[in-house]
Every structure is written in structure tokens, then in C-alpha cells.
Amino acid sequence: MNRERRSLAELAEFVGGRIVGDPETIITGVSAIENARRGDITFAVEEKYLQNAAATEASCIIVPPHITESELPLLQVENPRFAFARIASLYAPQRRFEPGIHTTAVIHETAILGREIAVGANVVIGENARIGDCSVLFPGVIVGRDVSIGDHTHIHSNVSLEDGVTIGSHCVIHAGTVIGSDGFGFVEDKGKHYKIPQIGTVVVEDNVEIGANCTIDRAASGQTVIGSGTKIDNLVHIAHNVVIGSDCLIVAQVGISGSVRVGDHVVFAGQAGVAGHLTIGPGTVVAAKSGVTKSLPGHMHVSGFPAKPHNEEKKIVVSLPRLPELVRKVGQLTTAVQRLARRIDKLEGGPM
């Protein structure tokens, strides 16, 4: 971290906040509340976390407007977490990428390169590829034919962009990820599997971030799409012809089957899966390890496998530990009822 000196007044202006305390307080870094040192700014979204703050050496706490009192200087903003992230970016070490093309990069003569791009060692750029301005290709990146990359996009080491895929501007693609591999499309005839040609492509829109070692398959025909602003974690699998909306969050090891359509602002927690050809409406939240087997209208929180409304699943999960006891009890009840029946038989003067 650059431990640069900035006044609290300067930071308040940067994030549009209101200071409670000394505006000349010097801030030299950012930190989570439990690790903060003297000079650090930290944040708290609820009053209860301020007790931790009292114990830290932090020099200022970013808080929501309703928190007004503390022994430490406060910076009041509407969204403390967001203000914290923005201030953190001020102190983050800015790695500048010197524009330039490493002498070992292999660039096809027909490729079109933007201004101020940085191309690392052993990068390969294919025929008719196009790289936008200020983009950065780390060492070992392979860019296939007819690939298009926008401006200010960073592609980390050993990423493979297969022929024809399109990556937007202001994207980040982490190391080892593969975009544009063939979809898993085969047809069976007499017990053998024959490949269905995968002649579509992948479009990754602007402001998308994709984690490390993900796989995003090209469409059988048409496009696999990752909508703008969507963020994808590591080891995620997106099958052919999937269309993901904007501003989704897809956590690590999620798998989305072929031709699924996902609306905007959908969240998939870790290791969840979705069966093929479903539609997941906007605003859906899919809990970790869930398996979605039916289309969802949107704005639901689902969990379990098969995925159900989270409240229903929770009731099942809470009841499950009682199941072994239930089996026993039902056995006992059956015996008890038989015994009562015999006693009633007797009272009725029935079979004795």
C-alpha cells in the first residue's frame, strides 16, 4: 500500500461525505476494523461494530449518517462500504503498465492494435484480432483469430481467447481462463457420439470481471453472452448458448448448463448449478450448492436441490434432524393405535 498522507477533508470531498471531528486528521491507509493501525481509515455499517472500532488504533471510521457519535473522527456517507472501497483504491498500489510490446510477443501482421497497449512476453495475437486502447495482455495470453478486445481491458497470464470471441471494454479476465472453447454438443447414433459443430461465439460485454481458470463455451450457433457489469469468480463453468444478464454475481465453482437465460442482478452462490434451457428471472438469489431444475420468475431466494423457495427449504432442513425420531414415533403410534383398537373391541363386546 502507498502510505501516502491525505487529510480527512480531502477524502470527504472525494467520496462526498460529512466529517464529524477534525478535518485535518491525517489518513495514511485503509484497513478492516479489526486490523486497523494508527493513520488508517476503516468503516462500520452498524453501531455494534463501533465497539470494535473503539479498540482499534484507526484514525477515522466511515459510517452511515445515523451514526453521529464516537471517540474517533467519523466520515458519514450513504454507503460506507462503497466509500471505503473507493478510498481503498486511492491507497492501493497503482501498478502502471508501461505501454509497449514485448519483443517475444507473436503478433499477426493483420492484427489491429490500439494506442498505449501493454503486451507481455510470449503473448500470441492471431489473424485479424483487434485490441482496444490502453488494454493490457499479461505474459502467455493467447488471442485467437478474429478476437476483439475493447479498451482498458486487462487479460491475465495464460488466458486463452479462442477464435472469434469478443471481449468488451474495462473488463478483467484472470489467469488461466478459457473463453470460446467448444460447447459440449454431441448427438448419438448407434451408441456412438458425434460432434455437433459449435460455430457460434462468445460475447463478454463491458465492465465484466471473470475469475481464474473459468471456462466459457462458445454457442453452438449464435452467441454465449456475459452481460455488462457481471462479476464471475474462479472455476466457474458457463455452457454454450447461455445468456447472462447485467450486474450478476456468480461465485466460485458454479456451473450453468446450456441455453440457460439469466436475468439482470442475479446472484449464484458457490458450487450452485442450473439445469439446461431454464430461464432465471432478474433479481433471483440462488444459495450455495443449490441445483436449479425449473425456471424461476425472478426476485426469489431459492436454495436446496431441487431448488425451492428458501423459506420452504429452511423448514425442511430444520425438520430433517427429527426424521430418525419420527420413524421411531410412527412405529410406536402404530402399535399404540392397534392396542387402543383392541381395547375398544373389548368394550364394544367385539372379537375377544
Next chain:
Amino acid sequence: MNRERRSLAELAEFVGGRIVGDPETIITGVSAIENARRGDITFAVEEKYLQNAAATEASCIIVPPHITESELPLLQVENPRFAFARIASLYAPQRRFEPGIHTTAVIHETAILGREIAVGANVVIGENARIGDCSVLFPGVIVGRDVSIGDHTHIHSNVSLEDGVTIGSHCVIHAGTVIGSDGFGFVEDKGKHYKIPQIGTVVVEDNVEIGANCTIDRAASGQTVIGSGTKIDNLVHIAHNVVIGSDCLIVAQVGISGSVRVGDHVVFAGQAGVAGHLTIGPGTVVAAKSGVTKSLPGHMHVSGFPAKPHNEEKKIVVSLPRLPELVRKVGQLTTAVQRLARRIDKLEGGPM
């Protein structure tokens, strides 16, 4: 897509089909039934899908022999899906790989290279490796020592083939996949884990396709085997000493533990797992997210964790939402039975 013009007669001959309608109909492309444009050929496996066809602009529909009437020309074949895939391959853009070895490829002097191979930029081929005729190595592929690759095999970018592995002919291995990494074999002594040398290898037979970013470990000793014609999706893990039969389908993110033996024509759906040392008989279908914990004789459809016959699992899954109500009901029944018992006591002149 090459929008080349072919007559329906020509296509019927190619797939061995029978035309209902005008054999001179011109076909310029292929498409799914819902997206078909004028000039496209599409397919329908059941009568009910023909209603969609009526609404499309398709110029011909591939159908099974029992479908005989439609407003559009028909092409009757035994397996419409397969005929469609074959015709699609006619129209798929054929990427021709110019034979040749890129100047930046690093090839050991002892390596044996077949005829008409295409070796991309920054490929590394190790000592005593052998590449068959007409095979294609994309940029950044690493071929270890003593690796053998058959004819007409395509290895995509940044694949790592570790020392000694064997890849058959007519295989496709997608980007980022690792074949021949060490198996996960350790032995504990006094709380420390010591490595068991992994001195076996991997054999991938002919006509195998392996997706992107998969991992296939070498055997501890002997061979890990992927049988001929088997197709593997992305991010699949195959542990050491696994033997997979022929013509299997293994969908994305499946994990198969060490020493498992899988018969021919087995299907694993996405995110399924198999515990170590089991035998999965031929024709088994393992549903998505299942966990197989016992050997299976074959020709079963299993699901759930632990995996059970699919019909049994389905009954459990259907019953589960009733579990919370069941807990309540059993409580009520217990009370009701106690109350009845007291009433009977009274009738019997028992304890009052």
C-alpha cells in the same frame, strides 16, 4: 457459417434420407427450429415440434420416417438429430490449419513429427515426443517428454501434456486442460503427509474429446485410461488409476475419485461425484450433483447423495416438502392417542 447453396437432393444423398417435396429446394444453412430463416434446414423428432416449424421460415425439416406430412419439404431419416449434425458440419466454417511449424515453437531434436502437422507459436515439444500426421497443436501447448499424440488430433491453447502420456487419434483436447499431473497420493506418518511416487501414466484412446481446464491425473503405477469415443466436458477431474470405458459422456465439473472403473456408455451429469475404488457398470446414468458411494451393476439410472435408483430418490424428493407438516402431525397424533387412551381408561373404569 458458409452460406453455400446445396440442393435438398444433394443433402438427402449425403445422409441417406428420403425427400417429401421438391428435391430442388435450395438449402443455404442450418438452424434450430425456433431461429430458422429462409434457406435453412432444421429438424424435429416429434410431430408436436412441427407446429413450431410451421411458424418458421425454414426451407426444409429433417424428420423421422413416421412423419409424412407438412407444408414444408421434409427429409426423412432414421435419426434426425444425427442427420442434422452431419449436415451442420457441411455448412460449418471449415478452419483449415495450414501445415507448418511456427518459428517460435521449441521442438526437441529427438521429437518425431508426422506429416502435415500444424504447430502454433510458442508450442514446446519435449524429448522423444511423437506427433502423428495431420495433428494440430495450438499456441502455448506444452508437450512433455515421451508424450505420444496420434493422427488428426487437435490440442488447444495452453494445454499441458505431462511426461509420458499417450493421446490417441482423432481426439480434441480443449484449452487449459492438464493431462498427466501427479495423482493425489500421500501416506501419513506421525501427522505428516509423504508423497507416494506417481510413476504411472495416462492413456487417452481414439476419438476422445476433453473440455477446457480439465485435470486427468497419471496413475500411481499403471495407467489412467479414457476409453475410445468418450466425451468429457469442462472442469472435470479424473483421479489417478481411473479407467473410463468407451463412449461415455461426462458433463462439466464432475469428479471421479481414484481407481474407479467405469464401464462403456456411462453418463455422468454435471457436478456429480464418485467415491474411490468403485465399479460403475456399463450403461449407468448418474444424475446431476449425485454422489455415488457404492458400486453399481450397470444399466441403472441413479440420483441423489448417496446415489440411489432414480425412482426411489424421486419419491424421497417429492416427500421432503411434507416433512415439516409430518413433524407437526405426528405431534398431534401422539396427543390424540394419549387422549383416546384416557377416554378408554375411563370407559374401562380404569384410573381416573
Next chain:
Amino acid sequence: MNRERRSLAELAEFVGGRIVGDPETIITGVSAIENARRGDITFAVEEKYLQNAAATEASCIIVPPHITESELPLLQVENPRFAFARIASLYAPQRRFEPGIHTTAVIHETAILGREIAVGANVVIGENARIGDCSVLFPGVIVGRDVSIGDHTHIHSNVSLEDGVTIGSHCVIHAGTVIGSDGFGFVEDKGKHYKIPQIGTVVVEDNVEIGANCTIDRAASGQTVIGSGTKIDNLVHIAHNVVIGSDCLIVAQVGISGSVRVGDHVVFAGQAGVAGHLTIGPGTVVAAKSGVTKSLPGHMHVSGFPAKPHNEEKKIVVSLPRLPELVRKVGQLTTAVQRLARRIDKLEGGPM
């Protein structure tokens, strides 16, 4: 395998064992008990496995001290599995890596290289990186700026070590793995996700082995840590700020969410997951496919999702197949109780 000739006496001395039988027996290799050939040494940890041994052609069996009789020569040791692994390493083909730097490697002038390192073709080593003595970088490895690698560490093909990460001595990192990718840290403001700068790093301590195509994210701030002696299988995801203790085993496709703290000697079986910010105490065993949702004190065996003590989960799993029948029975009981109630009503002279 080197089929070198060693006497049983020599091997006994190497592992500190006691011979029952002829010390001059010649051993030329190692093998699992079911595949052993003449000249092989194998092992058996329990008497019952000796029956298999009787059927093999093995020339000697490594056994625990309480096994004293067999038709074959025995080698008695405290930990037969460990002795077997050590003897196997004697017979494993020792690949020697000729020290040297391939002419195509791209090494920054400020990098500091240890003695007798082997650097393969197309390796890239960044500014201020430091490689310890006798370490081996396979072809295509990318070492970022300020990366530090200890002594005797092997990094396989196409691994990406991002800027600033530290790898200890005697480590093995398998092909395609990414260490130091950004953590998945975003903050939402008005429906958009903004990146929280990930300015921490990753520390991999000594004697760690990491499988192929894993992803280990850098901390948001501070360090993600993999403790010494821990062994990680393929396709494992370790999120930012996770701290893993020493001598853990993490099997394939496990995912560990952000800021989780894992004690020493913890085992995660395949496809398990852990939710964020939990503490997993030392000696915990997490079964395959489990999902841990609460912190665990240590020395427990948990399974299921949400993970529970294994014994509790087992009871539920055993009861589940009875659930459909239970639903039916409770329905029948309800009817039976109503009928009894009516009969008692009658006996009591109640409503008729």
C-alpha cells in the same frame, strides 16, 4: 520403474524394519498387492489382505509387527503404508532436471536466480522475482513481479504466479494452477458492483503440494496462507484471506470461501464447500460434498449440507428412504385415530 536389484536386507535397513524370512530375497520393484509380479515388494495393513498376497507373485510383503506368519518373506514395520511409499520412491524413475536456463526463457534483469535451477522453454520471470536453489520451472510458467520461490520447489507447466506471491521450499505446484488472482471482492452501489482493490498477497509455506488447475486468490489486504505440509488436489478454489493450517488434505474440487480459518490436520473430502468467515478447528474431517455453514471446534467428523456431526447425518441418511412410507403411514394413522375417536364417542353415548 527402474527395475534395480536390491536385497530385502538393504530395504529393511532403509526403512528400519525387521525381516521374517530370507534377507537375501531380491526385490526389483514395488506394486499394489493385486498386481504384484515376481520380484515386487507389496504391503498389507491387516491380516485379511494377506489372503490376496498368497495369490500374488510378490516376493515380499511389508506388514505391521503383529503379523508374523506368511508363506512369503515379510518385512515388519510400524507403518507399512509409509515404508512402502519410501521404498517405492527408491524404485521410482528419478527424473533429473539438468540445471540450466532455456534460451527462450524471458528473465527480467533484476530477478535473482539461485544455484542449479532448471528453467524451461518460454518461462517468464518478472522484475525482482527471486528463485531459490535447485528449483525447477517447467515450460510456460509465468512468474510475476516480486514473486519469491524457495529452494527445491517444482512448478509445472503453464502455472501463473501473480505479482508478489511467496512460494516456500520443497513445494510442488502442478500445471495450470493460478496463485495470486484477485479475490472476489465487490461492493454494490445503486445496483452496480464496484471492485474492492485486492492489495494483499498469498503465502504458500514449505512442503506444500498443490494440484493442477487450482485457484488461490490473493488477500484483499494481508495474506492468504497455505500452511506448511498441506497437500491440495486438483481444481480446488481457495478464496481471499483464507488461512489454512499445516498438514491439511484438501481433495479435488473443494471450495473454501473468503476469510475462512482452517486449523492444522484438517481434511476436506472432494467437492466439499465452506461458507465465508468460519473457523474450522484442527483435526476436523469434512466428508465429500458437505457444505460447512458454521464454525467447528475441531476434532469432529462432519458431513451433509448443512454439515452436521457425521453420526447424526448418517441417521438422517438411513431414515430418508423411509420418508415416503412415513407420509403414507401418518395419513393412515390419522384416519385410524379418527375412527377410534368415533367408536369411543359411541361408547360414551356421545354424538351419533
